[in-house]
Amino acid sequence: MKRNSTLLMMGLALLVAAPASRLLAADELPKGDAIVDKYVEVTGGKAAYDKIHTMVTTGTMTFAAMGLKANVTTYHAEPNKTYTEIEIPGIGKMQDGNDGKVAWSLSAMQGPHVKDGDEKDQAMREADFNGDVNWRKNYKEARTEGKEDVDGKECYKVVMTPNTGKPSTRYYDTKTNLLVKVAMTAKTPMGEIAVESMIDDYRKEGDILMPHKTTLKQGGQQFTVSIDTVKLNAEIPAGKFDPPEEIQAVLKK
Amino acid sequence: MSFRLAVTAAVLVSLGIAADKPLTEDQRRLNVESFEHVWTTVRDRHWDPKTNGVDWQAVHDELRPKLEKAKTMDEARAVMSDMLSRLHETHFAIEPADLYDDLGSDDAEPGKEKPSREGNPGITLRVIDGRALVTEVDADSPAARAGVKPGWEIVKADGKPVAPRLKKIQAKFATSTLLDILSERSVASLLTGPSGSGVKITFTNGDNKPVDLTLDRVKPRGVTAIFGNLPPMNFWVESKKVRPDIGMVRFNIFFQPDQLIKSVQDMVGACRDCTGMIIDLRGNPGGIGALAMGLAGWFTEKGGQQLGTMITRESKLNFVIFPRPKPFRGPVAVLVDGCSGSTSEIFAGGMKDIGRARIFGTRTAGAALPSVFERLPNGDGFQYAIANYISSGGKQLEGSGVIPDEQVKLTRQALLAGHDPVLEAAVAWIEPQKK
Numbered sequence: 248m249k250r251n252s253t254l255l256m257m258g259l260a261l262l263v264a265a266p267a268s269r270l271l272a273a274d275e276l277p278k279g280d281a282i283v284d285k286y287v288e289v290t291g292g293k294a295a296y297d298k299i300h301t302m303v304t305t306g307t308m309t310f311a312a313m314g315l316k317a318n319v320t321t322y323h324a325e326p327n328k329t330y331t332e333i334e335i336p337g338i339g340k341m342q343d344g345n346d347g348k349v350a351w352s353l354s355a356m357q358g359p360h361v362k363d364g365d366e367k368d369q370a371m372r373e374a375d376f377n378g379d380v381n382w383r384k385n386y387k388e389a390r391t392e393g394k395e396d397v398d399g400k401e402c403y404k405v406v407m408t409p410n411t412g413k414p415s416t417r418y419y420d421t422k423t424n425l426l427v428k429v430a431m432t433a434k435t436p437m438g439e440i441a442v443e444s445m446i447d448d449y450r451k452e453g454d455i456l457m458p459h460k461t462t463l464k465q466g467g468q469q470f471t472v473s474i475d476t477v478k479l480n481a482e483i484p485a486g487k488f489d490p491p492e493e494i495q496a497v498l499k500k
Numbered sequence: 501m502s503f504r505l506a507v508t509a510a511v512l513v514s515l516g517i518a519a520d521k522p523l524t525e526d527q528r529r530l531n532v533e534s535f536e537h538v539w540t541t542v543r544d545r546h547w548d549p550k551t552n553g554v555d556w557q558a559v560h561d562e563l564r565p566k567l568e569k570a571k572t573m574d575e576a577r578a579v580m581s582d583m584l585s586r587l588h589e590t591h592f593a594i595e596p597a598d599l600y601d602d603l604g605s606d607d608a609e610p611g612k613e614k615p616s617r618e619g620n621p622g623i624t625l626r627v628i629d630g631r632a633l634v635t636e637v638d639a640d641s642p643a644a645r646a647g648v649k650p651g652w653e654i655v656k657a658d659g660k661p662v663a664p665r666l667k668k669i670q671a672k673f674a675t676s677t678l679l680d681i682l683s684e685r686s687v688a689s690l691l692t693g694p695s696g697s698g699v700k701i702t703f704t705n706g707d708n709k710p711v712d713l714t715l716d717r718v719k720p721r722g723v724t725a726i727f728g729n730l731p732p733m734n735f736w737v738e739s740k741k742v743r744p745d746i747g748m749v750r751f752n753i754f755f756q757p758d759q760l761i762k763s764v765q766d767m768v769g770a771c772r773d774c775t776g777m778i779i780d781l782r783g784n785p786g787g788i789g790a791l792a793m794g795l796a797g798w799f800t801e802k803g804g805q806q807l808g809t810m811i812t813r814e815s816k817l818n819f820v821i822f823p824r825p826k827p828f829r830g831p832v833a834v835l836v837d838g839c840s841g842s843t844s845e846i847f848a849g850g851m852k853d854i855g856r857a858r859i860f861g862t863r864t865a866g867a868a869l870p871s872v873f874e875r876l877p878n879g880d881g882f883q884y885a886i887a888n889y890i891s892s893g894g895k896q897l898e899g900s901g902v903i904p905d906e907q908v909k910l911t912r913q914a915l916l917a918g919h920d921p922v923l924e925a926a927v928a929w930i931e932p933q934k935k
Binding site for chain 1: 793
């Protein structure tokens with residue numbers, strides 16, 4: 248399913264801090280690909296994932312320090328289509344989408360943007376509907392680098408190297424094998440931004456154990472994305488993934 | 501927003517400790533705590549971890565003993581100000597109490613409720629050549645109904661004379677780019693108050709005769725914009741054609757993106773064949789920084805451009821421009837003055853640097869950085885910036901502002917005659933370019 252880094256790119260907080268975690272012993276470590284595969288297993292298994300073809304979520308995005316709370320709706324469909332809409336009071340609507348060919352973003356504040364290069368590659372990876380199950384399609388290596396403590400949980404530190412672009416680092420709880428943290432450098436038009444996502448509140452949706460809360464830290468600021476409702480195999484309105492008029496106009500230029 | 505913070509930082513209230521009285525033991529302790537807070541904040545939050553090459557620990561070790569020996573609040577402040585001055589940056593300051601009232605802080609005095617400044621009589625002013633002049637009167641406002649005209653001088657408000665406070669501000673900020681904006685805020689604070697209340701103003705009219713008027717304060721024009729924890733602010737935008745082939749958009753603050761951008765979009769659409777476009781940012785203190793990018797996208801079709809770069813300790817953020825599908829391609833003039841701050845400066849400076857606009861007016865406020873203000877344990881105010889901003893031409897806007905291509909000042913004579921020399925200069929530049 249889609250990771251929250253797309254939401255992050257749409258976020259307002261723009262500054263970064265990445266607290267270092269304590270490096271633990273790196274002996275007798277399971278292989279990275281085994282850890283990533285096990286994550287799929289502990290969250291429901293490939294067969295359960297394969298039964299899901301679309302997903303619609305609603306939730307909120309909270310910038311506590313700024314006193315802002317936005318409504319977030321996401322649509323996601325196989326194989327790699329996404330549409331996210333964030334309505335922020337005082338800012339208006341921010342949209343981000345991917346129809347499998349064109350990845351884009353649009354807001355009154357910044358205008359239309361068609362992604363390309365590394366930014367597009369990143370968006371395409373994140374749009375992969377069953378990205379966790381089929382991670383080998385997008386990543387050439389998953390390498391375990393050791394164990395680290397993340398908020399009191401001992402975690403495997405797995406460096407994921409994508410086919411293109413910079414590696415990201417995932418932290419899997421050694422006890423549950425659930426993903427608890429992702430650290431990455433997000434490629435945005437405004438520059439490269441180091442981002443840390445703390446992943447939490449795993450709950451079952453259908454047969455899948457799914458995180459419902461992600462806290463994103465960038466530049467000393469943080470915001471939280473909470474998922475309130477999840478509809479699996481929901482019917483998605485026709486045209487939902489089509490790039491809007493403003494994006495079409497940019498594409499025609 | 502950084503403007504607001506900058507100005508507010510300059511007006512923080514103190515706890516009323518007289519500057520020249522010997523300090524009590526408690527005050528000494530609070531001064532030491534304040535010193536340590538300031539030093540640590542700069543160490544931990546300055547965008548350059550090397551604090552501009554200054555040996556920050558050495559500064560601490562040199563000045564801490566001096567702070568401990570300070571006998572008065574003035575001496576203690578001088579030591580802390582000396583510490584900050586070593587950075588050679590604007591937006592790092594210790595602000596004492598004595599300017600508080602004159603600068604019109606929004607802060608509450610200790611033990612009192614925050615004063616309401618929501619209402620005003622419909623007057624926009626600027627301090628020009630040391631005089632507080634009406635530059636605009638809102639239509640249908642109490643001031644308009646009473647016959648107040650642009651060019652009238654505001655001499656007194658509720659019995660408080662304007663000239664002495666302006667002299668004090670001039671003395672303190674004579675060399676600062678913030679002089680205009682602080683002067684304007686100081687006089688404006690005398691006129692504002694709760695809606696429904698009245699203010700007695702003594703003017704000097706166009707015939708140089710005194711005019712005493714009591715004007716009601718009313719809710720300012722526009723809509724109330726709410727953005728997170730910030731106090732509600734009024735937002736308005738207007739667009740019109742100042743000549744049949746010259747469009748103009750002006751707005752009071754970079755807020756309400758949907759409404760602002762829609763107005764710009766409509767004007768660009770209505771002005772497709774116009775010779776030129778004017779963006780009037782005079783008096784605009786800034787707002788949401790990203791809106792500078794969104795606005796710029798209406799005036800360029802070239803991708804890959806940026807207005808500038810904001811540098812924080814952890815990242816460099818490019819203020820990129822995403823061209824809109826059908827941008828305005830003709831000449832663009834941007835009007836600014838000493839009360840244009842923050843996002844206004846980012847937009848004007850960037851548009852100038854990428855060669856997409858010609859700037860008219862007077863130097864901007866030089867208050868482009870996002871800064872934070874805090875009250876120190878000793879009651880003084882502490883302002884510090886958390887980022888640096890470099891315009892695309894490589895210039896640091898902070899403390900220097902955007903210098904117009906054509907420097908044009910408002911004058912009392914022009915205002916009384918119903919002229920706007922800055923707007924007229926922009927029109928005069930655009931008109932000959934008609935195809």
